[in-house]
Amino acid sequence: MSLKGKKIILGVTGSIAAYKSAVLTRLLIKAGAEVQVIMSTSAFDFITPLTLATLSKRPVLSQFQHDKTGIWNNHVELGLWADLFLVAPASANTLAKFANGICDNLLSASYLSARCTVMLAPAMDLDMYQHPSVLSNIEKLETFGNVVLDAESGELASGLSGRGRMMEPEHILLKVEQFFAVKSDFSGKKVMITMGPTQEAIDPVRYVSNHSSGKMGLALANAFLSRGAEVFVISGPISLKVPKVNFRWKDVKSASEMYQAAVEIHEQMDICVFAAAVADYAPAEVSPEKIKKKDATLSINLVKNVDIAAKLGSKKKQNQVHIGFALETEKEEENAQRKLSEKNFDMIVLNSMKDQGAGFQFDTNKVHIFHRSGLTVQSEIAPKKQIANLIIDQIKNIPVWV
Known part of the structure; x- marks a missing residue:
């Protein structure tokens, strides 16, 4: 060249x-x-x-x-x-x-x-x-x-x-x-990425969450940015140091907040990547005061959170691309392909908790990518920045992207 x-x-x-x-x-x-x-x-x-x-x-x-x-x-x-x-x-x-x-x-x-x-x-x-x-x-x-x-x-x-x-x-x-x-293969494209965990409040000091670090989402955001896209990030609470000025960045805490932020910009987006580890359930009631330690057991009623990817998937326009993530511990491929269909994804990226060096907190990852067309691609363990570019390259194989 x-x-x-x-x-x-x-x-x-x-x-x-x-x-x-x-x-x-x-x-x-x-x-x-x-x-x-x-x-x-x-x-x-x-x-x-x-x-x-x-x-x-x-x-x-x-x-x-x-x-x-x-x-x-x-x-x-x-x-x-x-x-x-x-x-x-x-x-x-x-x-x-x-x-x-x-x-x-x-x-x-x-x-x-x-x-x-x-x-x-x-x-x-x-x-x-x-x-x-x-x-x-x-x-x-x-x-x-x-x-x-x-x-x-x-x-x-x-x-x-x-x-x-x-x-x-x-x-x-x-x-x-x-x-x-x-450098410019995504020039002019608007990309929304949800990333990190969500925190569902129990009381003013406690919450329900997960171990997501946001590293994979940030790697994707940086990769899209380097390839010319305008990147809109909706991030749950993370500890990573990020130059937010490079992105259209919005911090949120709960699944509800993340959904509202995504709804506001979804229609304008060309590509939506749902990389956040959204809590499936949230406490039915949030105590206004810190819950005191009294009894030997404590029961908290949980209610189902909005499924952000599925909800927006039902509103997906013909020229939009939706990419999902699945982190599984059993029946990995079966569950990932079910989500691919149910949430109207064009492509889903599967992580298995059984793969050494993959998943939450790691700087590396190993993925199995499923396209709606039936195409599948697997990676070896590699740095998340490398995996991010592999995922983006696969997006270019989606017919609607062209």
Whole structure:
């Protein structure tokens, strides 16, 4: 694929893998991209600005003000100029700065100003890569919508062997090409996603809920956003840190609140994804005061909540797509296919609680996708961001979507 006309900022940080940025720059230029290199000063110890300036055919930037000319390198303009912000290699230090908004150099200031998609290719020794603080920063960056290009395994500069090598330049180029190939395939589409759990009040301090973290829903929201859609999120209470400004975001608590929020926008939507773990039942009465511990047992009468997906499924227009989720513990396929029909879904995504590393709270998932047409697709255990793109790719197989 040609990258002609695509504007890419390439950030290079202080890592032994910085020498690979020369190869990456050459590959991007050869593919037709315009490349502006921004280096952290620590990267100078590993590769010279002259090398990257020669290959990119542009002066390399590293300071807010040019030493000789006094010209101001405007980080805001740089952030607006780029179609893609790529940092390769991304050191542990830079990942920490990005994750926590530390803005002490031109690269981090440009990152904070960027409105485009950000790709990060970590590079460090295997023990550093597995350190909880680094993993926490990477997870945090992913919740911002940044795309992390997972480090590869192999021999490291320390002499050890394991995961931590920066993704090879040829593989990064492929990721960049894939990004631009799908960047606008949902452009102009309005997508509603319900996500997270609901909380059904018992009294002012207690509620009925479930273990949903919202991670799968957020992965879908980020994936749709990166592919050009306008994303409307209706979220139950979650603890994830989310840049809500990127979405049309609405927080709710109960199933009733989620239903009302969904009803208000449903008619405008092209695609509706029902990923929330909505409580099936709610207390019939909510105590106005905290229930005191008195008797050995306590009975709470529960009444059935509105089935949001089924209710809106009965109102689905001919040109709308509805996607459902099913988390099952028995008769998984039978129950999922029954819901596919009963709730008027075009496609349903099945999770099984029996699959190791899948379901609530995990960063990974394993799914079995059923189309109304009879088409089925299964995945292996994979990160939820990867599963999200698999699900979105399958939506494109639904005839009404076209």
